[in-house]
Amino acid sequence: MSNKTAIVIGGGIAGCSTAYALAKLGIAVTLLEQHDQVAMEASGNPIATLYPKLSIKTNAQSTLALQGFAFTLDLLKQLPNHAEFFNVCGQIQLAYDAREQSRQNALISQQEVTFFQALDAQSASDIAGIALKTGGLLLPQAGWIKPKAFCNALVNTLNITKNFYTCIISIQENASQWQVNDENSAFIADIVVLCNANQVQQLSLCKSVYSTPVRGQINFFAPTTASQHIKTIICSTQYLSPAVDGLHSIGATYAPHNLNPDSETADTLENMRALQKISPEIFDSIQPYHAQGRVAWRSQTLDYLPLAGQMLDEKTLRAKPPRYNANPADLPWLDGLYVNAGHGSKGMITAPICAELIANVASNSALNLDKNLASKLNPSRFLLKELGLKQLANALY
Secondary structure, three states, X not given: OOOOEEEEEOOOHHHHHHHHHHHOOOOEEEEEOOOOOOOOOHHHOOOEEEOOOOOOOOOHHHHHHHHHHHHHHHHHHHOOOHHXXXXXXXXXXEOOOHHHHHHXXXXXXHOOOOOOEEEOHHHHHHHHOOOOOOOEEEEOOOEEEOHHHHHHXXXXXXXXXXXXXXXXXXXXXXXXXXXXXXXXOEEEEOEEEEOOHHHHHHOHHHOXXXXXXXXXXXXXXXXXXXXXXXXXXXXXXXXEOOOEOOEEEXXXXXXXXXXXXXXXXXXXXXXXXXXXXHOHHHHHHOOOOOOOEEEEEEEEOOOOOOEXXXXXXXXXXXXXXXXXXXXXXXXXXXXXXXXEEOOOOOHHHHHHHHHHHHHHHHOOOOOOOOXXXXXXXXXXXXXXXXXXXXXXXXXXX
8 A cells, every 4th residue: 555645644653553543554754743743632641551441241342452452462562662662561450349349350260361360468469569459360461651752652653744733624626635734734635533532523424433532630749758659650549650750640530522731639639549559658748738639531432332444424414324234335425534532531442443444444454353343443334333233233244
């Protein structure tokens, strides 16, 4: 596909991993970002934690989480100097109440492959580097990432051109290509991938791509004598990180539809209560706490699965809905228009594997995901279900 061109809109982890996946195929990629650098929105936190949420039941979410976790681990190891922005420190999920303990017991009884390790309180304390009141599950392959450095490593390689301060106002078909317009310029390419989170649905061709902005706040504090020896990520209801570049992170809160860009006292208190639950000693050591924090918005879907794949033409689909057993190849696909968004709090795990899926579809290659799972991620799935075509929505490939 070396003669193909692509435009990727959005410079977070979804956009940067998509640009990387397409550029690997020899496609000339132009990355358009509204800010002055990559990773300025939800991907802009000082660190991101890399671990899958373990589920008792196997479903699309849990399958994607595990496969995405493995994919991101492999991707990180391929990047130059990855040790500078990725640390496999492990993660301990504390059994902080009876319900969580019951969930962990069920996970332990189901485990067929040694993916995690059950710990008592003493073992957890030894591994974490601080005293913990309860045990939990250790995921030794988990770790932390510096998202900005990760994103830069992805787009500072291969044939990727970056355009900053570019705010997209519209996209339109232009002959057999796509035209992307900002206030001053027009960009033309064969392929366009929308990776701009909650802004995707603001574009006229994407009104049916549903997602909700979910506000998340994290708080920071400098290491103290009580916290300086933390070696792993420690989770209760929130996560606590080791000190990275002189700061621990604790968070994140969850507030759908809250658009306040400033740190909120209520969210700071929620994060501090979580810290106190993990380690009363560390909580006491930072009092009085002078709040430091950061706010960003996740893009979350109704079914908690990402939006990843090729778009359907909503106008044509509504005008002439297909039969429930129609051949997916006969649907009104918008050739060359894709979405990679809606990753919620799991972007570091799900965005890269979804980027690879889009590269597979764009190049007519074998899919990296099961066809049924890939169908469940398609950005037009909610439109198909609204039209009573749930069966078709689950069998698009």
